[in-house]
Amino acid sequence: MTDDPIALREAIRAEALALGFAACGFARADATPESAARLDEWLESGAHGSMEWMEARKTHRGRPQGLWPESRSLIMLGMSYAPPEDPLRLAGEAGIGRISVYAQGADYHDIVKKALKALARWMIDRAGGELKVFVDTAPVMEKPLSAAAGLGWQGKHSNLVSRDHGSWLFLGAIMTSLDLPPDDAHDDRCGSCNACQAACPTDAFPRPYVVDARRCISYLTIEHQGPIPEEFREPIGNRIYGCDDCLAVCPWNKFAEDAAANRAFAARAELAAPELGDLLALDDAAFRAVFAGSPIKRIGRDRMIRNALIAAGNSGLAGLLPPVRALLDDPAAVVRGAAVWALARLDPSAFAAEHACRATGEGDVTVVNEWNVAVAKAAVAR
Structure with a gap:
């Protein structure tokens, strides 16, 4: 155990990288006070569609200390899943179903949470304190918090963009009762680029940085339970689970190294390019x-x-x-x-x-x- 908080922060960062995370940053638990108001505005517009769970826990989601008052610091972590091939390469393959890159391999929830728990155990052994780990399913706004922790910035497609990993990061969080020095928040580097907005097949962005889930192919093919509205059926094309278009065209992806070496996220052959005829028979x-x-x-x-x-x-x-x-x-x-x-x-x-x-x-x-x-x-x- 060390009494030097800066040394402890850097030791945590080194351990995170050793456990397979590609990025690790630190923020105060109250680092994004504007998030609650932005969430309220988005929910009031109805852009969350049928995702009632987002509204049900908005008090917790709006600020980390609303979820756990004892939290003092946040450790935000990213694990790269940069694909080895162009995610848009199957757009013209009519008999093939296109599955979003993130879902072609093992469930990222399991992989990221396993690494988070390993880091949490290391932290408790090294520095004590209380902590909680979160991966996607909890009411935590990982993207603005990751931006506050210096991992990247929220791009105009609303997802996190990294200078080193493009738009291909799975995010996880550790809340801790320890007081750890924060990293500097990341500046927005989108500039005048609107490639992600222009790439969306269903015009799901009413304005930059805001997505209307009701028009988003990822929402329609994953979260939406009823018939898909007819106006979106033809634009969906051969996408059968999610959509990578706005992520795949991000210019910052050119700096992302192929994450295929992380075999945990390697695409399974039967999910990389499934035949529609086989799927329809299931x-x-x-x-x-x-x-x-x-x-x-x-x-x-x-x-x-x-x-x-x-x-x-x-x-x-x-x-x-x-x-x-x-x-x-x-x-x-x-x-x-x-x-x-x-x-x-x-x-x-x-x-x-x-x-x-x-x-x-x-x-x-x-x-x-x-x-x-x-x-x-x-x-x-x-």
């Missing part, structure tokens, strides 16, 4: 088997099949007609509705035949609406 048991150990597992089979059906409808591939038609009989209404839309896009004649024998027997109002909207569009097209 029942619940097969879904759980394919996505075991993946963060994707938490959205459940029905949402994944919904997403794959949207991609199938955008594909123009007649070979996907058999699995799409089979899903018209799926037990889940959200799957049946997406299958209606996909079938209408892939083969209007097959759609007309199925409508003639199925639509009157459908008991779910959202699926009936899918049939009616598709029929109306077909009539206009004629």
Whole structure:
């Protein structure tokens, strides 16, 4: 144990890097007093969509000491997952489902939390005090706090950007009762660049630094539980889980080293470029088997099949007609509705035949609406 807080801070930083973190910074627990007001404004606009949990714990989320009053210092940590290949390379592959880079390997929650706990144990042995560790699932605003701790800055896409690691950092936090000297906050280095704003397929940025989740493909394919609003289906293209576009075009990524050496985040072959036909055939048991150990597992089979059906409808591939038609009989209404839309896009004649024998027997109002909207569009097209 040392009485020198600066020496202790640097020893913690060195240990964090030894444990696999790419960045480590320190901030006071009250470092971002403006965050609560910004969060309130965002929530009041409704931009969080159906993520009620963000509003339910906004008092805790707005400031760290609202979550744990005893906290004095924050240790903000970043673990790089910079991809070895261009995340946008599969944009034109109609039969392939695109999965966001962060979800192609093992669940980052488990990996980052394991390293955080190891660092926490080291800190207790070295300096004592009380502490708590957090990875994403707790009401902690990691991005502004990481900026306050000097890891980077919140870019115009609202995610953290690092001079050394681009937009590819998983973030974690340790709150501690120890008083540790803070690092300097990081300046905004976006300048006049608006590449991330221009890259968004669904115009999810009402203004720089603010994202409207209701228009964001990551939200729509992961958090949103019902039918995907029709205006966003075609722009989704072949994205079936998340979206990397705003991150992937960030110019600061050119300084990020390939993190493939960190095998924990290496893409699994079956998730790097999954065939839509294979995904559409998954029942619940097969879904759980394919996505075991993946963060994707938490959205459940029905949402994944919904997403794959949207991609199938955008594909123009007649070979996907058999699995799409089979899903018209799926037990889940959200799957049946997406299958209606996909079938209408892939083969209007097959759609007309199925409508003639199925639509009157459908008991779910959202699926009936899918049939009616598709029929109306077909009539206009004629």
